[in-house]
Amino acid sequence: MRRLSRSMLFAASLFAAGALYGPEADAAERSDTSVKAVQKIVGGPGFKAAVKQLDADYDRTVADIVTLTEIPAPPFKEEQRAKAYLEMLKAVGLSDVEMDAEGNVMGVRAGTATKGKGPFVVIAAHLDTVFPEGTDVKVKREGTKLSAPGIGDDTRSLAVLLAYVRAMDAAKIRTKADILFVGNVGEEGPGDLRGVKHLFNQGKYKGRISAFFSMDGSDPSRIVDRGVGSKRYRVTFKGPGGHSYGAFGVVNPMTAMAQSVVDLYAVKPPADPKTTFSASVVGGGTSVNSIPNQIFLEFDMRSESAAELAKLDQTFIGILDKAVAGENAARSTKPGVVSYDAKVIGERPAGGTDPNATIVTATAAAISALGFKPEHEASSTDANLPMSLGIPAITIGAGGKGGRAHALDEWIDVEKGETLKGMQVGLAALLAVAGVE
């Protein structure tokens, strides 16, 4: 993974902000400039025309939400939904519409300055849900409340992106920067950000993205500008096993596992930057009258700081080494030793976008301009990946109310007034960052 220094990060954020400011602007100036720029955009005739279009084809947006929600998209099985979304990207008239090797689908709306050659401002929503195959994804409607697994996380955002394209076209809005609209795979747990990892590290847009918006969830007040990094292990402790009575005194992988948990929980990670761990899932053993020959334990470690996460990771590996060595020293290894294998089952880089970066200040200004109060948060989303690369990135909401994400009774409210107001936040922020003629 490439890491940029703070000064490079700063330069990159200025680059993304190029449409708005010169490189000399300091933090206060940039914030002030963002507020003015956003107010100008939101108050202008183009934006008003775009909002009129969002209103006019709102039923189509809701229909798209339902259509997409009812196409199952479990982790690693997003293909059917991706294909449908690809057709929708084509239908709204984007250019260069394609599915990449990882399964992401995307299309370009060229800007006046870069004319489709990039760099690109990306706005992405993720195709995958947390729900396994066979989950009933039929949308239930009760008044303006729509319920179905995955409807708010993150299917509504996919439909909102399409609405933005239609609105910009209807309003004849020309941005300076090229915009890449993306429906990406692999945001949820097991996907481990595989979609954005491909987009930034392997795909044809690698090195050509200047700013990244992930639209994820509903709340329009939310700016996720810090990415909580995570590292997850499935550790398998192995030993020779044996009869609980006959082989008593032989090393037990259970003890090495237990010592690892006890020692990890004696670690005191910093509260700021917030750093956490969890011994989460455990299993193993053959019968009550047998010394087990295999025990697994899944561990989760997270931090807002890449350095703290790396430090915790190193401490953890030391704990595993010590626990296994201790067990091999404490009991007989005649029939075999205890060993461990630590398999990384998840790795999301920690990172953050400078709070003074344009993507943050412009989005905060857009949230305020539409009458909401900006809430800066740390979370683990697709934006983690570009953050870790020093590319200005945040995660924002699609607008409207919603709840019970990751639960079978997940819901969104599509009440038109509130939802339309929320939807304008993302559009205003996108236009501010991409720049308008």
Add this chain to the structure above:
Amino acid sequence: MRRLSRSMLFAASLFAAGALYGPEADAAERSDTSVKAVQKIVGGPGFKAAVKQLDADYDRTVADIVTLTEIPAPPFKEEQRAKAYLEMLKAVGLSDVEMDAEGNVMGVRAGTATKGKGPFVVIAAHLDTVFPEGTDVKVKREGTKLSAPGIGDDTRSLAVLLAYVRAMDAAKIRTKADILFVGNVGEEGPGDLRGVKHLFNQGKYKGRISAFFSMDGSDPSRIVDRGVGSKRYRVTFKGPGGHSYGAFGVVNPMTAMAQSVVDLYAVKPPADPKTTFSASVVGGGTSVNSIPNQIFLEFDMRSESAAELAKLDQTFIGILDKAVAGENAARSTKPGVVSYDAKVIGERPAGGTDPNATIVTATAAAISALGFKPEHEASSTDANLPMSLGIPAITIGAGGKGGRAHALDEWIDVEKGETLKGMQVGLAALLAVAGVE
């Protein structure tokens, strides 16, 4: 559970030996008397006629082994095999053939002294196997080697008991004591000795059994005269759970479980009487990014000494209390505390039969008389239960070779010469303890 003092136990063992000796006989005398009595039995015309019958209907014994092995008898699901065995007990002409409330099947061969009124010398084999429903129990034959799950543990013994009845009848052997032939349920792990517990503590033979042979496994040299006691727990640690990142700092039942394992493995139990423990099977947790709300761990503790087992048990409960209290003190209990529930999933009393008791000395003499070398062992078998009640009890082998008990490739060798010689051990010991006219 009733526990007898050592003097009561001694009295009981003398009572069982009543057919052979007066109560004044000391240990050396009794051993010497046993040797002479067994030699007299084995050298007599009755025993020779019985052996001739064992030889003559040996093929029938092997056929019975196959028939019974191919009727599945998982723990708690012995009924089909029990019913078949009940019919076999009837067919060999025993009286009072019945199935008791627990599912044991049994029949009486009345003696000349007690005429079916008891007390009874019991010889039992267990009906159950360790194998779950659906296991392929078809017997595979390769020369004299028969393979199938459960064939040696303990199905051959069931067939050998039937052969004894036929042999005694053919040889017109009249014993002084009544003999109760039993096919009992619940010897293996989860059955937790439920068959013999019922026989000795609830059934109609309660208080009427003077000596107990369990025939279990093959080795004819083996005298299990010490019963390894065991206590098994399934401990469930519970806590409030929560998001691994959002709820970090909240108590984790995983840690309480782990501390319990670490503390238990710091205990140094005595090597003599052999005392052991095992943390054997573990499971729990919902996902890698959640603090678990429930973890279970199965523990096995064993000892040749009831006192040491009780002491270890008490230590263990103290460890659980301390581990849970420690976790509740170490982390936040705001959303709820960690607690534990220790469910006893197995309890086999420890015990032993006086090495000078007639059942031991007579069996040792029988083993020697047939050309084997007696091996005194400690184990956990159906004999544990009568031992714990002070009733003279041992476990012996059915004769013949065998191996891989509790494995799918379990096997016995039915080579006639070796097997017939081994089969005579149990018959000679039974006749010595029951007394012959």
